[in-house]
Amino acid sequence: MLVLCAVASTAYAEEADWRTSWDGTLYGYANSMVVRDDSVLNPYNQIARLPQRSDVAEIRMNLKAESETVRVTARGIGSTREMRNAFGQRSHTEGYLSLWQVRVRAAEGWNVAAGRDVLNWGAGQFRSPSSPFYFDNGRTDPMRELVGMDVAKVSWTPDMRSSATLVRVVRSGYGAAQPDAWRDSWLAKFDTRGEEIAWGMVAAKAPHLGAFYGAHGQYTMSDELMLYGEFGSSVLPVVLGSPEDAAQPYQIQSPSPRGNATLAGSSYTFESGQSLMLEYLHDGHGYTKAQEVAYFERATTQFGLPLGLMPRLLGRDYFHAVWQANMMSETGYWRLMYTRNLTDSGSEFAAYGETTLHPRLSIYALAVLPQGGARQEAGALFTRSFTLGLKSSI
Amino acid sequence: MLWVMFKERVMRAIASLLIFAVSGAVMAAPDAHSILKDSDQARGGGLPGIVWEIKLQSRDGERNDEPQRILVKAVDDSSIAETQEPVRFKGSKILQVERNMWMTRPGLSKPIPISPRQRMSGQASNGDIAATNYAGDYDAQLGATENVDSDPCYVLDLSAKHKRATYDKIRYWVSVKRVVGIKAEFYSVSGKLLKTARFEYGNTIEHDGKHIPFISRMIIRDALIDAETVMEFGTVKVKKIAASEFDLGQMQ
Numbered sequence: 001m002l003v004l005c006a007v008a009s010t011a012y013a014e015e016a017d018w019r020t021s022w023d024g025t026l027y028g029y030a031n032s033m034v035v036r037d038d039s040v041l042n043p044y045n046q047i048a049r050l051p052q053r054s055d056v057a058e059i060r061m062n063l064k065a066e067s068e069t070v071r072v073t074a075r076g077i078g079s080t081r082e083m084r085n086a087f088g089q090r091s092h093t094e095g096y097l098s099l100w101q102v103r104v105r106a107a108e109g110w111n112v113a114a115g116r117d118v119l120n121w122g123a124g125q126f127r128s129p130s131s132p133f134y135f136d137n138g139r140t141d142p143m144r145e146l147v148g149m150d151v152a153k154v155s156w157t158p159d160m161r162s163s164a165t166l167v168r169v170v171r172s173g174y175g176a177a178q179p180d181a182w183r184d185s186w187l188a189k190f191d192t193r194g195e196e197i198a199w200g201m202v203a204a205k206a207p208h209l210g211a212f213y214g215a216h217g218q219y220t221m222s223d224e225l226m227l228y229g230e231f232g233s234s235v236l237p238v239v240l241g242s243p244e245d246a247a248q249p250y251q252i253q254s255p256s257p258r259g260n261a262t263l264a265g266s267s268y269t270f271e272s273g274q275s276l277m278l279e280y281l282h283d284g285h286g287y288t289k290a291q292e293v294a295y296f297e298r299a300t301t302q303f304g305l306p307l308g309l310m311p312r313l314l315g316r317d318y319f320h321a322v323w324q325a326n327m328m329s330e331t332g333y334w335r336l337m338y339t340r341n342l343t344d345s346g347s348e349f350a351a352y353g354e355t356t357l358h359p360r361l362s363i364y365a366l367a368v369l370p371q372g373g374a375r376q377e378a379g380a381l382f383t384r385s386f387t388l389g390l391k392s393s394i
Numbered sequence: 395m396l397w398v399m400f401k402e403r404v405m406r407a408i409a410s411l412l413i414f415a416v417s418g419a420v421m422a423a424p425d426a427h428s429i430l431k432d433s434d435q436a437r438g439g440g441l442p443g444i445v446w447e448i449k450l451q452s453r454d455g456e457r458n459d460e461p462q463r464i465l466v467k468a469v470d471d472s473s474i475a476e477t478q479e480p481v482r483f484k485g486s487k488i489l490q491v492e493r494n495m496w497m498t499r500p501g502l503s504k505p506i507p508i509s510p511r512q513r514m515s516g517q518a519s520n521g522d523i524a525a526t527n528y529a530g531d532y533d534a535q536l537g538a539t540e541n542v543d544s545d546p547c548y549v550l551d552l553s554a555k556h557k558r559a560t561y562d563k564i565r566y567w568v569s570v571k572r573v574v575g576i577k578a579e580f581y582s583v584s585g586k587l588l589k590t591a592r593f594e595y596g597n598t599i600e601h602d603g604k605h606i607p608f609i610s611r612m613i614i615r616d617a618l619i620d621a622e623t624v625m626e627f628g629t630v631k632v633k634k635i636a637a638s639e640f641d642l643g644q645m646q
Contacts, residue, residue: 023484023485060501062485075500101646117646118503118504118646123506134503146503157637157638157644160470160640163644165643191643195556196492196494198491198494220507228507326512327497330460330483
């Protein structure tokens with residue numbers, strides 16, 4: 001960090017041409033969730049105490065200052081949240097930097113940076129198997145942005161086609177679960193891009209965890225059609241094993257056995273700019289059908305543990321489809337999503353829509369409709385959720 | 395005998411004149427590829443890097459779209475366009491490296507691959523806002539010359555060399571005097587006219603000690619419906635752009 005500051009100071013002394021910019025967005029949104037009373041994992045919402053109604057006011061600010069060799073960026077978020085359920089009301093206010101970075105061009109093709117960085121990549125929509133930190137890809141809480149990891153990194157970009165990066169992860173960023181599995185870890189990444197193919201490989205190593213290996217790639221077959229895939233091989237800090245015999249107790253495994261996750265997808269873009277994406281995900285860390293059945297069966301007598309150590313995905317095989325509007329449209333955007341857990345046959349529909357009321361004001365809504373019972377992943381906790389919000393540029 | 399010698403001398407002189415005239419005509423005939431390459435410079439091609447700001451205003455019938463302002467950095471087959479206005483899209487970026495394209499926005503979980511079919515705005519495609527490299531992307535055939543607004547022009551028929559080219563076919567009118575493209579017709583592979591464009595060169599850039607006229611305005615009209623996009627190019631700078639500017643992992 002001291003070296004970065006020294007280099008930045010020298011660069012600042014030599015550079016007089018700084019450009020600064022800022023922008024921000026105010027969000028106000030309300031969510032209503034119908035929590036499942038007959039939930040096996042969270043009966044009468046007594047364990048998780050999920051908010052059945054929440055109101056959020058949030059501001060997200062972007063700041064940038066850059067010269068020819070130095071760039072400083074920051075994204076700050078401040079929010080206040082009122083949450084209500086059958087057990088009462090509570091509020092929570094927070095302010096944090098979801099991203100920040102000081103980047104210095106140290107030499108031709110070399111950059112050094114420090115800050116909070118979302119190290120996420122790959123074309124996968126449903127999940128990001130090739131990222132060691134963001135497998136979830138923000139799906140669990142789509143209204144909330146991903147928070148970066150606190151890192152120092154060196155990047156080598158010899159030409160337009162390839163780059164290599166070495167990252168020292170100091171810790172997971174704001175709000176990370178403790179203990180922090182990624183504190184004091186290393187990550188190396190290599191990316192290359194050809195005329196129609198782009199791919200990358202990544203390896204990451206945390207002090208007390210087996211190495212993570214990942215890869216991602218995409219192939220642009222034509223203007224309309226792109227094929228893509230992601231792969232990740234990982235050892236998780238802790239998993240809740242579920243023997244197929246429900247009479248056997250859960251098994252807490254720390255660390256987990258190594259498991260692989262693979263995602264294969266295709267994206268077709270219509271002449272109108274609308275696109276259709278179809279994805280298949282296999283997650284080796286998930287349960288088989290028998291294991292998932294036993295998981296729910298065991299949960300009827302062991303409260304807390306199955307929810308607290310719930311796997312990142314309960315099943316092993318998923319189908320995910322997205323149909324969305326032209327992302328370049330200025331007047332609005334919509335997105336329809338369908339996910340099917342092929343292991344337990346539960347599914348989920350989700351729809352997002354946004355329209356511009358005024359150049360600086362948009363209204364948006366998100367509806368999530370699980371299709372599954374209390375012993376299927378999709379319907380395990382709630383039966384429907386609806387969010388309505390306004391956002392205004394400042 | 396003298397008459398025969400005289401006739402031979404005259405014939406040789408006529409043959410020499412003919413050979414000279416033909417070779418002169420061949421030397422004067424312009425090379426289509428050279429014309430294209432020279433005209434590319436006036437639209438950002440063949441330079442070590444170009445940075446420019448573009449204002450776009452699109453119209454579809456009676457409806458005027460919201461104006462856009464974007465900052466573009468381009469070199470060779472790579473470009474990155476960052477939206478400055480409208481303010482609700484500020485910070486959105488589109489990165490193109492060869493045939494690969496991605497979009498990022500503040501708050502997105504990761505860069506999203508997009509298709510060239512998701513056009514920038516109205517009639518403009520990503521290829522229209524980036525540096526032009528027709529000489530590298532198209533095979534050129536030189537046709538007759540025509541006048542466009544009293545400006546004699548070479549008429550070039552361009553065919554895409556590879557899938558990376560934005561359009562399958564282009565008919566391109568290049569001013570004979572100024573060697574800049576002033577009119578274009580864009581066709582699909584089946585020969586269907588898709589849109590037309592007119593170009594103006596009110597800017598000037600300095601490169602290699604020369605002052606080069608540079609594009610200041612591009613008007614693109616749809617061939618089938620009453621829709622057009624006007625692009626105003628301003629704040630043009632020729633500068634080397636680091637490869638890291640086009641690295642997805644460093645776009646934060």
